[in-house]
Amino acid sequence: xxxxxxxxxxxxxxxxxxxxxxxxxxxxxxxxxxxxxxxxxxxxxxxxxxxxxxxxxxxxxxxxxxxxxxxxxxxxxxxxxxxxxxxxxxxxxxxxxxxxxxxxxxxxxxxxxxxxxxxxxxxxxxxxxxxxxxxxxxxxxxxxxxxxxxxxxxxxxxxxxxxxxxxxxxxxxxxxxxxxxxxxxxxxxxxxxxxxxxxxxxxxxxxxxxxxxxxxxxxxxxxxxxxxxxxxxxxxxxxxxxxxxxxxxxxxxxxxxxxxxxxxxxxxxxxxxxxxxxxxxxxxxxxxxxxxxxxxxxxxxxxxxxxxxxxxxxxxxxxxxxxxxxxxxxxxxxxxxxxxxxxxxxxxxxxxxxxxxxxxxxxxxxxxxxxxxxxxxxxxxxxxxxxxxxxxxxxxxxxxxxxxxxxxxxxxxxxxxxxxxxxxxxxxxxxxxxxxxxxxxxxxxxxxxxxxxxxxxxxxxxxxxxxxxxxxxxxxxxxxxxxxxxxxxxxxxxxxxxxxxxxxxxxxxxxxxxxxxxxxxxxxxxxxxxxxxxxxxxxxxxxxxxxxxxxxxxxxxxxxxxxxxxxxxxxxxxxxxxxxxxxxxxxxxxxxxxxxxxxxxxxxxxxxxxxxxxxxxxxxxxxxxxxxxxxxxxxxxx
RNA sequence: GCCGGCGUAGCUCAGUCGGUAGAGCAGCUGAUUCGUAAUCAGCAGGCCAGCGGUUCGAAUCCGCUCGCCGGCUCCA
Numbered sequence: 001x002x003x004x005x006x007x008x009x010x011x012x013x014x015x016x017x018x019x020x021x022x023x024x025x026x027x028x029x030x031x032x033x034x035x036x037x038x039x040x041x042x043x044x045x046x047x048x049x050x051x052x053x054x055x056x057x058x059x060x061x062x063x064x065x066x067x068x069x070x071x072x073x074x075x076x077x078x079x080x081x082x083x084x085x086x087x088x089x090x091x092x093x094x095x096x097x098x099x100x101x102x103x104x105x106x107x108x109x110x111x112x113x114x115x116x117x118x119x120x121x122x123x124x125x126x127x128x129x130x131x132x133x134x135x136x137x138x139x140x141x142x143x144x145x146x147x148x149x150x151x152x153x154x155x156x157x158x159x160x161x162x163x164x165x166x167x168x169x170x171x172x173x174x175x176x177x178x179x180x181x182x183x184x185x186x187x188x189x190x191x192x193x194x195x196x197x198x199x200x201x202x203x204x205x206x207x208x209x210x211x212x213x214x215x216x217x218x219x220x221x222x223x224x225x226x227x228x229x230x231x232x233x234x235x236x237x238x239x240x241x242x243x244x245x246x247x248x249x250x251x252x253x254x255x256x257x258x259x260x261x262x263x264x265x266x267x268x269x270x271x272x273x274x275x276x277x278x279x280x281x282x283x284x285x286x287x288x289x290x291x292x293x294x295x296x297x298x299x300x301x302x303x304x305x306x307x308x309x310x311x312x313x314x315x316x317x318x319x320x321x322x323x324x325x326x327x328x329x330x331x332x333x334x335x336x337x338x339x340x341x342x343x344x345x346x347x348x349x350x351x352x353x354x355x356x357x358x359x360x361x362x363x364x365x366x367x368x369x370x371x372x373x374x375x376x377x378x379x380x381x382x383x384x385x386x387x388x389x390x391x392x393x394x395x396x397x398x399x400x401x402x403x404x405x406x407x408x409x410x411x412x413x414x415x416x417x418x419x420x421x422x423x424x425x426x427x428x429x430x431x432x433x434x435x436x437x438x439x440x441x442x443x444x445x446x447x448x449x450x451x452x453x454x455x456x457x458x459x460x461x462x463x464x465x466x467x468x469x470x471x472x473x474x475x476x477x478x479x480x481x482x483x484x485x486x487x488x489x490x491x492x493x494x495x496x497x498x499x500x501x502x503x504x505x506x507x508x509x510x511x512x513x514x515x516x517x518x519x520x521x522x523x524x525x526x527x528x529x530x531x532x533x534x535x536x537x538x539x540x541x542x543x544x545x546x547x548x549x550x551x552x553x554x555x556x557x558x559x560x561x562x563x564x565x566x567x568x569x570x571x572x573x574x575x576x577x578x579x580x581x582x583x584x585x586x587x588x589x590x591x592x593x594x595x596x597x598x599x600x601x602x603x604x605x606x607x608x609x610x611x612x613x614x615x616x617x618x619x620x621x622x623x624x625x626x627x628x629x630x631x632x633x634x635x636x637x638x
Numbered sequence: 639g640c641c642g643g644c645g646u647a648g649c650u651c652a653g654u655c656g657g658u659a660g661a662g663c664a665g666c667u668g669a670u671u672c673g674u675a676a677u678c679a680g681c682a683g684g685c686c687a688g689c690g691g692u693u694c695g696a697a698u699c700c701g702c703u704c705g706c707c708g709g710c711u712c713c714a
Contacts, residue, residue: 093713093714094713094714095713095714096712096713096714097712098711098712099712103712105713110641110642111642112642112643113643153714156713156714157714159714160714165714166714167714175714176714177714178714179714195642195708195709196642196643196708196709197641197642197643197708197709197710198640198641198642198709198710199641199709199710200640200641200710202713203710203711203712203713205639205640205710209640209641210641211641211642212641212709212710214709240706240707244648244649245649251705251706252705253687253704253705253706256704256705256706361639361640362639362705363639363640363641363709363710364639364710365706366707539674541671541672541673542671542672543671544671545671569669569670569671570671570672570676570677571670571671571672571676571677572671572672572673572674573672573673573674573675573676573677574672574675574676574677575674575675576673576674576675576676577674577675577676578675578676579674579675580674580675581675587674589673589674591673593673601673601674603674607674607675609673609674611673
């Protein structure tokens with residue numbers, strides 16, 4: 001008699017050792033049909049495994065995230081099987097599940113997306129065949145024999161411990177695999193191949209070039225459809241696309257990886273920085289600016305010449321080596337070090353919107369997200385050890401305030417001391433405890449990445465979440481125990497002795513270029529009023545009303561509202577359409593009605609029109625929304 | 639940097655088998671003067687990314703260079 005305990009505490013009894021499937025079926029046929037695997041006494045395994053003794057079983061179904069992961073791994077096998085049917089000489093390597101689906105690295109001739117239809121058709125056949133997926137266990141030497149003609153599998157086998165090796169078989173296909181897998185190929189219901197690229201065996205450029213084919217799979221066609229719709233939405237929101245359409249910025253071959261900002265892009269840029277300065281002044285920061293071209297001796301002192309040189313642009317001027325700054329900190333160190341500081345002056349919060357250049361590899365450039373020249377909203381805070389906690393807390397609160405203004409949620413991650421690091425245990429202890437104490441007082445949950453800190457100190461990274469649920473690391477707060485040392489910074493303490501200040505680097509937008517790009521995608525180009533490049537579009541009903549329209553626009557401009565008159569001799573419909581496509585948040589039409597009554601007719605981007613709004617109250621409302629930085633325009637009656 | 643794909647008008651794209659460049663939108667001109675998502679007509683706009691080669695002839699085929707896009711961490 002075998003007793004199986006279920007998660008609800010219920011016990012099922014069996015005369016013979018049952019398989020997982022038997023147990024599932026004893027619950028109900030319908031339930032069993034949706035099971036993909038089981039967890040027996042904490043061990044994840046296939047449903048067809050026999051349970052030899054008493055144990056606790058939990059089933060993984062098509063509803064569980066783990067179930068999806070297992071099925072995607074099976075999908076990778078189905079894809080590999082299909083590819084082998086079409087390319088019999090292909091050699092398989094590895095095929096894991098990743099966040100965005102699955103891939104398989106295969107040694108085969110280059111495949112492109114044109115080949116996907118054939119591979120997918122073959123996969124579809126395999127799915128329809130509902131081939132049972134069976135686990136087999138063989139001794140290692142037997143596995144070595146089976147795979148004698150498969151160089152990659154042999155190499156993997158050699159890395160595995162001796163003993164039994166599991167092989168999964170479905171029809172004419174088998175693959176070395178840890179498992180588990182879904183019971184049969186029919187579970188792979190909704191799938192699509194997404195992209196193909198080159199990848200190296202073991203990510204090593206000196207090794208063979210493989211073809212990596214990516215796919216995505218779901219249990220339900222609806223989920224696949226939703227996923228594809230998400231990708232389409234992200235494509236539509238792509239900041240490069242919107243940046244071109246709305247005339248915000250561009251890139252040119254003459255300066256690869258360095259953005260040109262157009263007048264409309266600069267309107268947003270300046271609004272971002274105006275706001276940033278407002279909050280930083282309020283938080284007790286002063287603003288500085290350091291040169292972008294500095295001599296080699298500075299970079300030697302900071303350590304960048306030794307450690308960061310491949311990424312730096314250098315020049316020889318009057319036979320002296322210079323480098324364009326890839327970071328603002330060394331300049332900031334010079335500023336702090338140029339005079340004596342009393343403990344009474346600390347903390348010094350010195351902000352700098354600094355333009356830095358980094359020579360990134362050409363292949364990693366990506367719109368505004370990854371550039372070679374960008375501005376950091378940097379700040380260096382110099383303080384005493386007991387100021388660590390309040391200062392970090394102050395940064396976290398500032399971060400919270402600023403991100404909230406954009407409607408961006410975020411989470412925090414703490415990175416601790418890496419294997420290779422400078423500083424004493426005591427210093428790391430003080431530093432890390434200071435960060436933790438600040439995090440505790442701030443009160444949000446955070447993730448800890450052990451050993452992920454910089455060599456010169458621990459850090460807190462801030463990851464924002466945009467309107468599509470994608471996360472981006474923007475802000476970071478890093479403690480630095482190296483630079484104050486290298487620049488021999490000091491302050492005079494209450495004891496009249498020299499002391500080394502604690503220093504942090506922190507950014508909130510991070511790269512302003514990148515943050516700009518994220519905002520474009522987050523808002524899909526439809527910026528809140530305070531950020532919109534053109535806040536009000538004034539549309540005269542006909543050419544005779546153009547002077548009136550201009551007078552309205554002039555009035556708004558005087559109040560500091562960014563306004564544009566559509567002076568074209570086009571139909572009103574056309575002007576409205578173009579204003580909508582240009583995402584102008586307030587569209588004002590000027591006809592005789594408005595001219596005679598001193599009112600305004602306002603159309604917002606949701607298509608709603610309010611007529612007869614008194615000009616004075618409209619102006620007040622607009623200024624109020626701008627100064628409150630509302631995410632959506634509010635207070636308009638009618 | 640490496641692998642794959644791509645590069646044609648300001649933008650989006652067509653261009654067959656190698657035969658000498660095309661559309662829509664935007665722009666300009668003229669007509670129209672319109673009440674909330676495209677009025678009509680005309681005009682202009684190109685070293686087909688660059689350089690070299692094959693050819694009687696190259697946007698098209700080949701090579702190199704530059705740039706852009708996707709991928710290059712996920713480990714049976």
